Amino acid sequence: MKVAVFGLGYVGTATAAVLASNGHEVWGVDIDPSKVASVMSGCSTVVEPGLENVIAATVASNSLRATTDLVAAVDGASVSLVCVGTPSSATGSADLGYVLRVVDDIVTALASGAASSPRRQHAIVVRSTVPPGTVEGQIAPIVAERAGESPVSIGTGMCPEFLREGTAIADFYDAPFTVVGTADEHVAAAVKELFGFLATPVQIVPTREAEALKYACNAFHAVKVSFANEVGRLFRLLDVDGRRVMELFCQDTKLNISPSYLRPGFAFGGSCLPKDLRSLLHLARMNSIDLPLLAGAVSTNSLSVNDVVNRVLASDGRTVALLGLSFKMGSDDLRESPYVELAETLLGKGLDVRIYDPVVEADRLIGANRQYAAARLPHLARLVSTTPEAALADADLALVSTSDPTVLAALAASPPQVIIDLHGRLGQGIERLPAYEGVAW
Numbered sequence: 001m002k003v004a005v006f007g008l009g010y011v012g013t014a015t016a017a018v019l020a021s022n023g024h025e026v027w028g029v030d031i032d033p034s035k036v037a038s039v040m041s042g043c044s045t046v047v048e049p050g051l052e053n054v055i056a057a058t059v060a061s062n063s064l065r066a067t068t069d070l071v072a073a074v075d076g077a078s079v080s081l082v083c084v085g086t087p088s089s090a091t092g093s094a095d096l097g098y099v100l101r102v103v104d105d106i107v108t109a110l111a112s113g114a115a116s117s118p119r120r121q122h123a124i125v126v127r128s129t130v131p132p133g134t135v136e137g138q139i140a141p142i143v144a145e146r147a148g149e150s151p152v153s154i155g156t157g158m159c160p161e162f163l164r165e166g167t168a169i170a171d172f173y174d175a176p177f178t179v180v181g182t183a184d185e186h187v188a189a190a191v192k193e194l195f196g197f198l199a200t201p202v203q204i205v206p207t208r209e210a211e212a213l214k215y216a217c218n219a220f221h222a223v224k225v226s227f228a229n230e231v232g233r234l235f236r237l238l239d240v241d242g243r244r245v246m247e248l249f250c251q252d253t254k255l256n257i258s259p260s261y262l263r264p265g266f267a268f269g270g271s272c273l274p275k276d277l278r279s280l281l282h283l284a285r286m287n288s289i290d291l292p293l294l295a296g297a298v299s300t301n302s303l304s305v306n307d308v309v310n311r312v313l314a315s316d317g318r319t320v321a322l323l324g325l326s327f328k329m330g331s332d333d334l335r336e337s338p339y340v341e342l343a344e345t346l347l348g349k350g351l352d353v354r355i356y357d358p359v360v361e362a363d364r365l366i367g368a369n370r371q372y373a374a375a376r377l378p379h380l381a382r383l384v385s386t387t388p389e390a391a392l393a394d395a396d397l398a399l400v401s402t403s404d405p406t407v408l409a410a411l412a413a414s415p416p417q418v419i420i421d422l423h424g425r426l427g428q429g430i431e432r433l434p435a436y437e438g439v440a441w
Contacts, residue, residue: 001024001025001077001078001079001190001193001194002024002025002026002027002076002077002078003019003024003025003026003027003077003078003079003080003081003194004026004027004028004029004070004073004074004077004079004080004081004106005019005026005027005028005029005080005081005083006029006030006073006080006081006082006083006084006102006106007029007030007082007083007084007085007098007102007128008028008029008030008032008035008036008039008045008066009045009046009083009084009085010046010048010163010165010168011083011127011128011161011163012028012030012081012083012084012127013028013039013044013045013046013048013051013055014048014051014163014168014169014172015081015083015127015161015172016028016039016064016066017044017051017054017055017058017064017169018054018169018172018173019194020054020058020063020064021054021057021058021063022197023063023197024063024194025063026058026063026064026065027065027066027067027072027073027077028064028065028066028067029066029067029068029069029070029073030045030066030068031068033068035066036066036067036068037066038066039055039059039064039065039066040059040065040066041059042055042056042059042060043055043056048165048166048168048169049166049167049169050169050170051168051169054169070105070106070108070109071109071112073109074106074109074110074122077122078121078122078123078190078194079122079123079124079125079190079191079194080106080122080123080124080125081125081127081159082099082102082103082106082124082125082126082127082128083127083128083161084098084099084102084128085098085128086098086099086128086129086130093131094129094130094131096130096134096138098128099126099128099130099134099139100138100139100142103124103139103142103143104142104146106124107124107142107143107146107150107154108146110122110150110151110152110154111146111150111151111152120152120153121152121153121154121155121186121190122152122153122154122155123154123155123156123157123184123186123187123190123191124139124143124154124155124156124157125156125157125158125159125180125182125187125190125191126139126156126157126158126159127159127160127161129160129214129215129218130158130211131211131215132208132209132211132212132215133208133211134158134211135156135157135158135181135207135211136207136208139156140156143156153186155182155184155186155187156182156184156187156207157180157181157182157184157187157188157191157207157210158180158181158182158207158210158211159178159179159180159181159191159210160179160210160211160213160214161214162175162176162177162214162217173198173199175198175200176200177200177203178195178198178200178201178202178203179202179203179205179209179210179213180192180202180203180204180205180210181204181205181206181207181208181209181210181211182204182207182210183206183207188202188204223293226293227293227294228242228246230291230292230293230294231245231246231294232246233289233291234280234283234284234287234289234291237287237289238283238287263424264424265422265423265424266304266305266308266338266339266401266422266423267301267302267304267305267338267341268301268338269327269335269336269337269338269339269341270327270328270333270335270336270337271333271335271336274301274336275336277294277297277298278298280294281294281295281298301338304338305338305341305342305345308342308399308420308422309342309345309346309349311420312346312351312397312399312420313349315396315397315418316396317395317396317397317416317417317418318350318351318352318396319351319352319354319394319395319396319397320346320351320352320353320354320395320396320397320398320399321354321355321356321388321391321392321395321397321398321399321416322339322342322343322346322353322354322355322356322391322399323356323357323388323391323392323398323399323400323401323402323407323411324339324356324357324400324401324402324404324407324422324423324425325337325339325340325343325355325357325360325384326339326357326359326360327339329401329402329403329404329423329425330359331359332357332359332360332361332364332365332369333369334360334365334369334372334373335368335369335372336372339401339422340372340373340376340377341376342399343355343377343383344376344377347377347383353383354383354385354390354391354392354393354395355380355383355384355385355391356384356385356386356387356388356390356391356407357384357402358402358404358406358407360384361384362380362381362384363381387406387410388404388406388407388409388410388411389410389413389414391410392410392411392414392416393414395416396416396417396418397416397417397418397419397420398411398415398416398418398419398420399420399422400419400420400421400422400423400425400426401422401423401425402425403425403426408426
C-alpha cells in the first residue's frame, strides 16, 4: 500500500525505510528541504547503524521517496503516519503543536482538489508519543470538523513505536509488541496490513491504552535505571559490589524480572517488604545517602491506601464490607497488612466496617500476629463476620481483595451498590455479578 510518513527524524526515517523495504510505497514528508534531499540522495537524516543501507536500497528501487509536498504524499495513500516530535514545554507537558499542525495539514491535503485520485478511506495514525486522550480529544475533532470538506473518509488511531536509538532497525523487526489503538475497523485493518510482515501480531486496543503504553514503558525503564543506581550507591558504601548483586538479582525470573507485582492494585504489606525497605532506608540515612526512589515507595504505598479511603468517603455509603483482611489471600498473617490499615482508617472516619476473611479467625491468632491485630484493631472479634453474606448485609460498598468462591457467590447473590476490586482478584468472575457495571478497581 501507499503510506505517507510525516517527520524524517529518528522514528520517521527508520519507519519509512523499513516499510519501504517490505513492499510498501512510502513517501517521507518533512518541512526541512535538507532532510528531503538527504533521503532522496540515498542517505539517512540521522546516524543509525544499518539505516543508510536500507534507505539507499529503497530509494534506488523507487519504493521510498521524500518530499515537502503534502498533497503529492497523501494522493492515493491509505495511511498517514505522524512521526513528528513532542518535546517538553516549559512546564514539562508534551508540546503537541507539531502533531496537531501536521494532522491539520493532512486533512487539508486530503480535501484538496489537487489530490487527483483520493481513496475512499484514509487512516491518520499517530506514532509520536502523546498523552492519553490526545487522539480522541484533539486529533479526532480536527478530522471531524473538516470532514465535510474532504472526499475521503478519515479514521484515526495510535500506533506507538518502541525503537531505541542505535538499534532501531533490529527493534522494528523484533518489537515486544505491535499495538494499535483505535475504534475504527478500517484503521485497524489498514495498520494490520501495513505491519503484516512482522512476526509479532498486531493487537487492537482502546486508543487511550495505546497512548498510555509508551509512557508506562518509558517510565518503567527510568525506574529500573534509577533503582539499580540507588542500590548501587548504597551498596558501594557497604563494601558490596552492586553490579554483581544486580547480576544475581536478574537471575530471578519468577519475581524480579517477570510480570509479578506489575499489576495495578492495592498497597504492599506483610512481614517482609515494609520492614526490609525501612531497614534499607535506615542504612542509607546512616551513610548519608539519599534514596528518593525507594523512599518514594513508602510514600506511594500510603497514597494507595488513602486513595481507597477517599473513594469510599466520596460515596454516599456509610456501611462497608471489607472482604479480605490478611496481606496475602490464603494466609492469616495480618502483620502490616494494608487492609488492616484500611479498616483502621475507615473506622476512624466513623464508618461502619464489617470484615470477612475466609482464613482469618480472630480467636486463633497468636504471637506477633495477634499483637499487631490487637494494636491496630482492638475490637477485631466484634468486626469480623462469620460469613461473607453477613458482612454484605445492608452494606453500601464492598472492598474486595479475595477471589474465594464463597465471596464471589455472596457478591453474586447480594451485590452492594458499589464494588471496588482492590487487587484485581475478581477477574472474569466479576462478569457474573448483576452489579458488574458498578465494579471499579
